[in-house]
Amino acid sequence: xxxxxxxxxxxxxxxxxxxxxxxxxxxxxxxxxxxxxxxxxxxxxxxxxxxxxxxxxxxxxxxxxxxxxxxxxxxxxxxxxxxxxxxxxxxxxxxxxxxxxxxxxxxxxxxxxxxxxxxxxxxxxxxxxxxxxxxxxxxxxxxxxxxxxxxxxxxxxxxxxxxxxxxxxxxxxxxxxxxxxxxxxxxxxxxxxxxxxxxxxxxxxxxxxxxxxxxxxxxxxxxxxxxxxx
Amino acid sequence: xxxxxxxxxxxxxxxxxxxxxxxxxxxxxxxxxxxxxxxxxxxxxxxxxxxxxxxxxxxxxxxxxxxxxxxxxxxxxxxxxxxxxxxxxxxxxxxxxxxxxxxxxxxxxxxxxxxxxxxxxxxxxxxxxxxxxxxxxxxxxxxxxxxxxxxxxxxxxxxxxxxxxxxxxxxxxxxxxxxxxxxxxxxxxxxxxxxxxxxxxxxxxxxxxxxxxxxxxxxxxxxxxxxxxx
Numbered sequence: 001x002x003x004x005x006x007x008x009x010x011x012x013x014x015x016x017x018x019x020x021x022x023x024x025x026x027x028x029x030x031x032x033x034x035x036x037x038x039x040x041x042x043x044x045x046x047x048x049x050x051x052x053x054x055x056x057x058x059x060x061x062x063x064x065x066x067x068x069x070x071x072x073x074x075x076x077x078x079x080x081x082x083x084x085x086x087x088x089x090x091x092x093x094x095x096x097x098x099x100x101x102x103x104x105x106x107x108x109x110x111x112x113x114x115x116x117x118x119x120x121x122x123x124x125x126x127x128x129x130x131x132x133x134x135x136x137x138x139x140x141x142x143x144x145x146x147x148x149x150x151x152x153x154x155x156x157x158x159x160x161x162x163x164x165x166x167x168x169x170x171x172x173x174x175x176x177x178x179x180x181x182x183x184x185x186x187x188x189x190x191x192x193x194x195x196x197x198x199x200x201x202x203x204x205x206x207x208x209x210x211x212x213x214x215x216x217x218x219x220x221x222x223x224x225x226x227x228x229x230x
Numbered sequence: 231x232x233x234x235x236x237x238x239x240x241x242x243x244x245x246x247x248x249x250x251x252x253x254x255x256x257x258x259x260x261x262x263x264x265x266x267x268x269x270x271x272x273x274x275x276x277x278x279x280x281x282x283x284x285x286x287x288x289x290x291x292x293x294x295x296x297x298x299x300x301x302x303x304x305x306x307x308x309x310x311x312x313x314x315x316x317x318x319x320x321x322x323x324x325x326x327x328x329x330x331x332x333x334x335x336x337x338x339x340x341x342x343x344x345x346x347x348x349x350x351x352x353x354x355x356x357x358x359x360x361x362x363x364x365x366x367x368x369x370x371x372x373x374x375x376x377x378x379x380x381x382x383x384x385x386x387x388x389x390x391x392x393x394x395x396x397x398x399x400x401x402x403x404x405x406x407x408x409x410x411x412x413x414x415x416x417x418x419x420x421x422x423x424x425x426x427x428x429x430x431x432x433x434x435x436x437x438x439x440x441x442x443x444x445x446x447x448x449x450x451x452x453x454x455x456x457x458x459x460x
Contacts, residue, residue, distance in 0.1 A: 017253055017320065018252050019250070022248050115360055129366070
């Protein structure tokens with residue numbers, strides 16, 4: 001079985017010296033990859049430079065990307081050749097398009113002009129007391145997966161912060177349906193620490209709880225091996 | 231001799247899942263620290279979690295910070311107890327204060343209102359096609375060093391991107407005077423790669439060129455040991 005796993009967090013450059021980065025150590029993706037390899041799967045791990053990675057393994061290929069656009073291009077290429085996608089990467093929702101001093105923005109009669117601008121400096125000047133950064137929404141890569149490969153078994157992730165269990169499950173189920181996923185692993189940052197990782201594996205009519213990264217990895221593998229039923 | 235070295239790059243949180251980070255591997259600060267230790271100095275290294283660090287050493291203390299405010303507090307405490315400061319950290323010029331959807335900003339009759347707002351959500355919603363992030367200038371820590379310790383020997387760094395040699399040297403000299411530094415190490419990102427690191431050590435009336443991180447570290451140490459004359 002060919003399994004594609006994404007891990008780590010993407011970064012979007014503001015200029016040559018600074019970026020907006022989505023936090024993710026890559027630890028969960030690493031553990032999932034190790035479990036898949038130990039059970040005989042062939043794994044492609046799509047990750048970032050800073051993410052932790054599994055030890056080299058004959059059945060493991062690692063590919064690195066930095067930003068959402070590179071991720072999109074790599075997934076468009078890789079998704080058709082895989083049976084399962086476990087998409088645990090923290091993907092940037094927005095990318096910077098233009099940064100301006102607050103006075104420049106205040107003086108504008110039509111702010112939409114900034115949406116078409118881009119900075120010509122390689123390092124944006126830092127004279128103003130306040131700056132304004134305009135950002136544009138990135139394409140939602142998970143929504144394209146089934147177009148690229150209608151047969152791939154899609155396992156998505158949803159991370160929220162400090163919400164109720166009800167909101168977490170509702171959000172996960174809505175993502176499940178919208179993206180035609182088989183399973184969404186829903187977790188709340190407030191319930192993740194080094195030892196603990198509370199998550200819900202949300203299927204169409206099922207919810208399975210897990211309590212650590214190892215536990216999530218084992219239950220995911222269980223799910224995959226049973227062909228889609230938890 | 232007690233030498234305080236800063237290295238790595240600071241990060242400023244946008245919300246609980248993403249930050250703006252200044253790129254810096256910490257490699258140069260690491261090599262400078264190693265040279266100082268090898269020559270008998272006692273070193274305090276103020277750095278970040280992601281920066282590379284020297285091997286443990288009896289005369290080395292490592293302290294970690296994440297953002298500019300933590301750096302300011304740590305330096306205010308540490309600067310009075312040191313003879314030399316080598317401030318190579320890439321410090322964030324701005325910190326996020328409020329992020330809003332573009333429509334919300336367009337609809338405002340007085341944009342200054344956003345400068346006093348803060349996001350109540352732990353993870354900012356991502357419904358809008360465009361978002362606007364308001365940022366506030368951070369205090370310039372280097373300008374406070376001599377207030378905290380008038381006798382400390384201050385060595386600053388100035389990184390520009392793809393500028394002329396003239397602009398680089400002019401900017402460095404202006405920073406030297408403004409911050410009462412003894413030396414500014416001026417470098418251009420376009421002239422830094424894994425093997426190469428071109429820099430100018432700019433003093434009041436001197437400019438010394440260096441061509442690698444080791445070369446910079448050696449010339450800095452030379453300068454320090456000669457008591458301030460290159």
